[in-house]
Amino acid sequence: MRSNDTKKLLTLYYATQIKYKVLNIIKTGLIEEYGDLLEIVDKKALNPPKDAWNHQRQQYKAELLLTVLKRLNRFNGQSNELNWILWIINEDLYMETTNFIFGVTIPNRYGILSLARLENSAYFIQKEANHEVGHLFGLKHCELPCVMTFSPSVSHAKLKTKHWCAECKKKLGIKTFKQTI
Numbered sequence: 401m402r403s404n405d406t407k408k409l410l411t412l413y414y415a416t417q418i419k420y421k422v423l424n425i426i427k428t429g430l431i432e433e434y435g436d437l438l439e440i441v442d443k444k445a446l447n448p449p450k451d452a453w454n455h456q457r458q459q460y461k462a463e464l465l466l467t468v469l470k471r472l473n474r475f476n477g478q479s480n481e482l483n484w485i486l487w488i489i490n491e492d493l494y495m496e497t498t499n500f501i502f503g504v505t506i507p508n509r510y511g512i513l514s515l516a517r518l519e520n521s522a523y524f525i526q527k528e529a530n531h532e533v534g535h536l537f538g539l540k541h542c543e544l545p546c547v548m549t550f551s552p553s554v555s556h557a558k559l560k561t562k563h564w565c566a567e568c569k570k571k572l573g574i575k576t577f578k579q580t581i
């Protein structure tokens with residue numbers, strides 16, 4: 401068995417107006433949290449299509465953006481190799497049933513993260529990126545103090561931790577824990 405058999409390979413897609421510095425913040429936060437479990441294999445520019453923009457709401461419709469990733473995934477499709485995708489966009493996102501969402505994920509495939517409500521805060525951006533990637537790796541929402549807690553509002557999301565709880569770490573098969581005193 402090769403040592404990287406369990407490693408998750410992630411490609412970061414990004415809308416072109418997102419600054420390199422912000423992508424680096426996301427990358428650093430993911431590597432800090434996921435360590436050897438994750439490797440960012442590529443970064444690719446991808447702008448959301450105009451027809452996914454809702455002028456009235458001034459938001460992108462998440463369902464339509466997911467369709468873009470679905471097509472992309474199929475197009476790239478090497479069925480034996482799992483290559484996760486996280487797409488970073490600047491504008492706000494919504495789904496049919498919600499006012500807004502921070503992000504959306506199809507587990508084990510691809511996800512989208514919007515920076516619109518993250519207040520240009522490195523800590524907040526890293527936290528929400530870690531959350532979406534947790535979903536990508538199959539984690540569900542968690543009731544414990546944990547980055548996987550569901551956030552119904554910006555104020556709630558700001559209060560939660562950036563890290564996984566021990567239970568979520570166990571689910572991901574991370575055996576080493578940082579000691580906290």
Ligand SMILES: [Zn+2]
Pocket residue numbers: 531535541549550
């Ligand atoms: Zn979530």
Ligand SMILES: [Zn+2]
Pocket residue numbers: 542543544545546547548564565566567568569
């Ligand atoms: Zn948890």
